[in-house]
Amino acid sequence: MTEMRTLKVALLGCGNVGAQVARILIEDADALAARTGARLQLSGIAVRNVNAPRDVDLPQELFTTDAETLVKDADLVIELMGGIEPARTLILSALSNGACVVTGNKALLAQDGPTLYEEADKAGVQLSYEAAVAGAIPILRPIRDSLSGDRITRVLGIVNGTTNFILDQMDTTGAQFADALAEAQRLGYAEADPTADVQGHDAAAKAAILASLSFHTRFALDDVHCEGITSVSASDIAAAKEAGFVIKLLAIAEKLTDANGKEGVSVRVHPTLLPREHPLAAVRGAFNAVFIEAENAGELMFYGQGAGGTPTASAVLGDLVSAARRLVLGGPGRTETTTGHVPALPIDAATTSYYIGLDVADQPGVLAKIAQLFAEHGVSIEIMRQTIHRDAESNVESAELRIVTHRASEAALAATVEAVKGLDVINSVTSVLRVEGV
Amino acid sequence: MTEMRTLKVALLGCGNVGAQVARILIEDADALAARTGARLQLSGIAVRNVNAPRDVDLPQELFTTDAETLVKDADLVIELMGGIEPARTLILSALSNGACVVTGNKALLAQDGPTLYEEADKAGVQLSYEAAVAGAIPILRPIRDSLSGDRITRVLGIVNGTTNFILDQMDTTGAQFADALAEAQRLGYAEADPTADVQGHDAAAKAAILASLSFHTRFALDDVHCEGITSVSASDIAAAKEAGFVIKLLAIAEKLTDANGKEGVSVRVHPTLLPREHPLAAVRGAFNAVFIEAENAGELMFYGQGAGGTPTASAVLGDLVSAARRLVLGGPGRTETTTGHVPALPIDAATTSYYIGLDVADQPGVLAKIAQLFAEHGVSIEIMRQTIHRDAESNVESAELRIVTHRASEAALAATVEAVKGLDVINSVTSVLRVEGV
Known part of the structure; x- marks a missing residue:
């Protein structure tokens, strides 16, 4: 048997995921070599502080603060530092040296992917x-x-475990957002500063990446309309539940034709009602799933763990072995195709169904007034349900109206909601949420 | 812009899937060329009868009965004839001519994959x-x-839409097997001769392929223990339902250590009880799904349409574009790794939980007797539930006992069931079914 070639692997960053990647590279070295056709030798781990405590016990001599030198000498570079710089400069340096790069840096990819x-x-x-x-x-x-031989028409993803955990907690226990967030933080599903997750920024970066690959066109973070979950209330969840829906934070990318007949892709992140029988509705806790609709394949769903050191390390290692196999076999790497050239459409061009909760006056003719107003705005109502509450003590009656619309443009729906607010029979608009999967 | 290279594509077979592949190659030619970097020119379609009626309207001049000549002149060959010969000879001829081959022929792969x-x-x-x-x-x-950088420990797949449709019908409507099969035939989900599906042979071929890739070892059809669904009764389904389970035909491949400490893989197909909250339990109708457990990734599930001309054509085209991109980029193709070298274990070495339904005498001490017998065979009982029925007319009481065991070896469980049958307090063993996902 001829001696196996050795490929030098530089690891940049040794946090939650990085430490697990290093552990697997060392522990599973023989199995990885057998599958790759080359030994993957971890040549060093670049960190800011070589003496910082780690989750995993790793040989001290691997650690260095000199990322530049490590990268120069590597066949394969794994970037898990996160953030824009110095990650960006190091990746560009690795690529121009002819090294294959594996990264998990969604923020960098969403912001400056095309350069890379x-x-x-x-x-x-x-x-x-x-x-x-x-x-x-x-x-x-x-x-x-x-x-690659099909046409994806739509991607719906639960791509942020923190927000899915929080919404699932609210759905299961009836908790308010703040309490569910505190529970998520206690269990380690949410960070001390949860902004990037709960405001939807993390999901938006992932939406840009999913949209780019799905529609063969490079979309950036600026192309993504983003709403987080901080304003989702326990009563929104309860009302959705009663109507047979669950609320999920979805990353959505879909092909659309806008009002002027212009084709494009709407990329957006927002809380969304899904019917409880939709495959994505069953995605509980911190799990992730991506639901894809394609012209020929039909509906597909991919489900699993969306975060965590060891699970994410599995994805990093899969990329690493695939890249290393290519180095062993020879021949150039595989590139993205960006021949789609479809424009990103603004949120106004998106069409979606809406769930609207209204606190209305309990008097005859209210339903007719509201229905007429929807019709005037070209928004078709699918379901309209009125519930009358009578306060036992005061004997005062109040009426709650729940409306689910057919798909209409965001612009038409926003105008309708504005007009509804102006009606004298409306006490308040209690919730306005988008609906998918109906 | 330089002229794009043209790659000649030969299609062998023009049934359900083949006709859709041809249609997409023609209709989507521009999009496919943009993604591939080369034009994919359908050079001909080999069929037995050039005048047979087709699902799709295709140019008559493409059809030929001379598959050999078509293959000799092709850069890419798509084999969708099915069966062993002449598919096998044509694929070998294409490969030795340097053409990339895309096939959907599970029977051939399971029987003679290694040669290919x-x-x-x-x-x-x-x-x-x-x-x-x-x-x-x-x-x-x-x-x-x-x-490729992880270690798969277990694969559970719903890989046959016909049997999933039948079992789902039985679960939903309470129908007997024969009636559900007739309904599946009426709707086109089952063939006139349903043997390959309902006996589990189709699933077994897929199990061999899944196991081979998952454990980096070539498993053949002979390595797969196979039981179909013909003996699953409406009362089995009803009893499972009452106990919180659903019955699915699963293709299973899992890493095990047998009683002698020998490591290996158990590859098997059989009707299996799954808890209703298991992700696979929600796979309804003719849909397919594959659930994977890996050391690092944890639990993953892949869900979608398992059959049908257009959906399956999507998978064929994906392979075709990927292979064509490689031809355009240059460099050798990607090969399978078979460095795992783990043996296939016989069904006796598998460990699983069992659901056992017993019709027992309604007299004191029965439960104790049965429990003792299980203990003697080293099989631990997880749940034991007795239901007493009293016939209103005759006033005769009968007792039904339902047992779910912890995981034990197939051999121990088979011996236990044999011994149970010999007990005088047992009227009959009403069902014996394996359980996964608990």
């Missing part, structure tokens, strides 16, 4: 980032390769 | 077969590439 892809193309090496979206779930490679 | 893989390796070309397992669902590529 172009550098990888120019150098003829692979840049892979499966870990950047939905942790352990193989989703980017299936979109890029398995569905 | 070796020929592909020798020629340095790609042999891909995503369509062979679970139709439109991207599952083989994720296992081979995305999970």
Whole structure:
């Protein structure tokens, strides 16, 4: 048997995921070599402080603060530092040196992906980032390769475990947002500063990546309309539940034709009602899932753990072995295709169904007035349900009206809601939420 | 812009899937060229009868009965004839000519895969077969590439839509097997001769393919223990339902250590009880899904349409575009790794939980007797539930006992069931079914 080639692997960053990647590279070295056709030698781990405590016991001599030198000497570079700089400069340096790069840096990819892809193309090496979206779930490679002969029409993703855990807690226990967030923080599902998760920014970066691969066009973070879950109340959840829905924070990318007949893609993140029988509705706790609709394949769903050191490390290692196999076999890396050239559409061009909760005056003719107003705005009502409450003590009656619309443009729906607010028979608009999957 | 290279595509077979593949190759030619970097020109379709009626209107001049000549002149060959010969000879001829081959022929792969893989390796070309397992669902590529840095420990798959439809019908309507089968035939979900589906042979071929990729070892059809669903009765389904389970035909491949400490893989197909909250339990109708457990990734599930011309064509086209991209980029194809070298274990070495339904004498001490017998065989009982029925007219009481065991070896469980049958307090053993996911 001929001696196996050795490939040098530089690891940048040793946090939650990085430490597990290092552990697996060392512990599973023989199995990884057998599958790759080359030994993957961890040549060093670049960190800010070589003496910081780690989750995993790793050989001290691997640690260095000199990331530049480590990168220069590597065949494969794994970037798990996060943030924009110095990650960006180090990745570009690795690519131009001819190293394949594996990264999980969704913020960098969403902000400056095109620069990285172009550098990888120019150098003829692979840049892979499966870990950047939905942790352990193989989703980017299936979109890029398995569905390359199909036309994806729509992607709906639960891609942020923190917000899914919070919404699931609220749904299960009836808790308010603040209490569910506190519970998520106690259990380690939410960070001390939860802004990036609960405001939807993390999901928005992933939405840009999913949309780019699905529609063969490069979308950036600016193309994504983003709403978080901080304003979702316990009563929204309860009302949704009663109507047979569950509220999820979805990353959505879908092909649309706007009012002027212009084709484009709407990329957005917002709390969304889903019918309880929809496959995504069953995705509980901190799990992630991506639901894809394609012209030929029909409906597909990919489900698994969206975060966590060890699960995410699985995605990093999968990219690493695939890139290393390519180095062993020879031949250039596989590049993205960006021949779609479809524009990102503004949120106003999106069409969706709406769930609207109204506190209305309990008097004859109210339903007719509201229905007429919807009709005037070209928004068709699918379900309209009125519930009368009578306060036992005061004997005062109040009426609650719940409306689910057919799909209409965001613009028409926003105008309708504005007009509804002006009606004298309306006490208040209690909730306005988008609906998918109906 | 330089002129794009043209790659000649030969299609063998024009049934349900083949006709859709041809249609998409023609209709989506521009989009496919943009994604591939080369034009994919359908050079001909080999069929037995050029004048047979087709599902899709295709140019008559494409049809030929001369498959050999078509293959000789092709860069890419799509084999969708099914069956062993002439498919096998044509694929080997294509590979040795240096053409990449895409096939959906699970029977051929399960029976003679190694010969094909070796020929592909020798020629340095790609042999891909995503369509062979679970139709439109991207599952083989994720296992081979995305999970290549992980260790899969277990695969549970609903990989036959016909049997899933039948079992789902029985579960939903309470129908007997024969009636549900007739309904499946009426709706086109089952063939006139349903043997390959209902006896589990189709699922067994897919189990062999899933196990081979998951455990980096070539397993053949002979390694798969196979039981179909013909003996699943309406009362089995009803009893399972009452106990919180659903019955699914599962293809299972799992890593085990047998009683002698020998490591191996158990590959099997049999009707299986799953708790209703298990992700696979929600897979309804003719849908397919594959549930994977991996050391690092944890639990993953892939869900979608497992059959049908258009969905399966999506998987074929995905393989085709991927292979064509490789031809355009240059460099050798990607080969399977078979360095796992784990043996297939016989069904006796498998460990599983069992659900056992017993019709027992209604007299004191019966439960104790049965419990003792299980203990003697080293099988631990998880749940034991007795229901007493009293016939209103005769006033005769009968007792039904339902037992769910903890995981134990198939051998121990079989011996226990045999021994139970010999007890004088047992009127009959009404059902014996394996349980997973508890």
